[in-house]
Amino acid sequence: MGVFKDEDEVYTYLGRIFQVGLDDPELGPKLRNVGSVLKLNQSDPKSTIVIDFGEGIVQLGEHGTAQVTRPVDAELEMAADTAHRFWLGKVNVALAMARGQIRNKGKVSAVMKIVPLTKPLFVAYEKILRDAGRGDLVDSVK
Numbered sequence: 001m002g003v004f005k006d007e008d009e010v011y012t013y014l015g016r017i018f019q020v021g022l023d024d025p026e027l028g029p030k031l032r033n034v035g036s037v038l039k040l041n042q043s044d045p046k047s048t049i050v051i052d053f054g055e056g057i058v059q060l061g062e063h064g065t066a067q068v069t070r071p072v073d074a075e076l077e078m079a080a081d082t083a084h085r086f087w088l089g090k091v092n093v094a095l096a097m098a099r100g101q102i103r104n105k106g107k108v109s110a111v112m113k114i115v116p117l118t119k120p121l122f123v124a125y126e127k128i129l130r131d132a133g134r135g136d137l138v139d140s141v142k
Contacts, residue, residue, distance in 0.1 A: 002044035002081045003137050010047040010080050011060040013134070014040075017087055017125045018051050018058045021118065030117050032056055036073040036110035042080040053114065074106035087118075087125035088141050 004010050022028050035054035042048070050059040052068040059068045082101050085091045093115045096102040104111060129137050 002079060003084055003140065004045055004080050007045045007047045007061070010042060010045060010083075011049070013125070013128060013132070013137075014042070014047075014080065014083050014087065015049050015058060015060045016128060017121055018049065020124050020128070021121050022051075022053070022056045022058065024120075027117065027120055028056070031114070034110070034113045034117070036107070036114065037068060037070050038110065038114065039072045039075040040083065041075065041077045042083055043077075044079050044081065047080060072106065073110040074104055074108065076111065077103040077105075084137065085141055087122060088138065089119075089122040090141055 004013070021031055031053045032055075037050065037052045037054070040049045040051075048062050050064075050068045050072070051057070052059075052070055055068070055070065057066050057068050059066050078096070078101060082091060082096065086093065086096075091101075093102060093111065097104055097108075126138050129135065
């Protein structure tokens, strides 16, 4: 079993970090300038997050309340644990793709434009977890 108990927990933590980034006064405009639409399909637990960086929309689930309408530029498949470890600064995306831990369909360039911009959010992700009383999810990652 993965670190998240269910799909809702994935959305609470992984989904939220994207909205935090898009809402940030400094980082948000940089993310929006990328303009790409990314779809993240996670397993264990199964969940989907679609982010339209250009429009600033985060869709949680295939049929979430916020709907992304533009076409997806890149679709990533990975374990939710891999996404969690990424946000804690423990995953090199290019290396994880080469190892097959992250599988990509679509424009790799879209992914690689976003990844370097996310580094300032690593601290925010850890704070989200700790503030929610889930320091265990931080402390268990090596």
